[in-house]
Amino acid sequence: MTRQAVIAAPFGKLGILCTEDALLGIEFLPANTRATSPRGVLAREVCRQLQAYLDNAGFHFDLPLRLDGTEHQRKVWQAMCGIPRGQVLSYGELAAQIGSSARAVGQACGNNPIPVIIPCHRVVSKAGLGGFMHRADAGALDIKRWLLAHERR
Incomplete structure (x- = not known):
């Protein structure tokens, strides 16, 4: 699947993967990735809504999503959407809520295909931030920190 758009974000670039009728994925890309204009009506709307969120963490996303994953993954992703902005749960707390x-x-x-919109950044380790997108390097954790701080403003 090719990217339908690449937009700037305070922590680098975001790649948008979608069809004509559903958002499939969001990728975190290096800051030096070339921005590209959205190709298609839905890609334009995804970009508009992401920019609205980056400008105002209180923005509520309303996009058609296609989440390909196991039943368990979809259950976790749905539960993450219930974590209010500005709050976090530990992996263990979320697991207890859903019996996992x-x-x-x-x-x-880590397998969440649509980060930011499906807010995996709101799930942390009981001892700190934990990882982000199956990574624990400074770049990934800087993105997680930015998203959490943005939602607490």
Whole structure:
């Protein structure tokens, strides 16, 4: 699947993957990635809504999503959407809510195809930030920190 758009964000660039009728994915890309104009009506709307969120964390997304994943992953992704902006849950707390394990919740968080909109950044380790998108490097954690701080403003 080719990117339908690449937009600037305070932490780099966001790649948008969608069909004509559903958002499939959002990618975190390096800051030096070339921005590209949206191709298609839905790609334009995704870009508009992401920009609205980046400008105002209180913005509510209303986009058609296609979430390809296991039943467990979809259950975790749905539960993440219930975490209010500005708040976090630990992997263990979210696992307890849905009858799962912290490790399985962490795996589902890392496999989230639509970060930001499906707010995996709101799930943290009981001892700190935890990882982000199956990464624990400074770049990934800087994005997670930015998103959490943005939602607390």
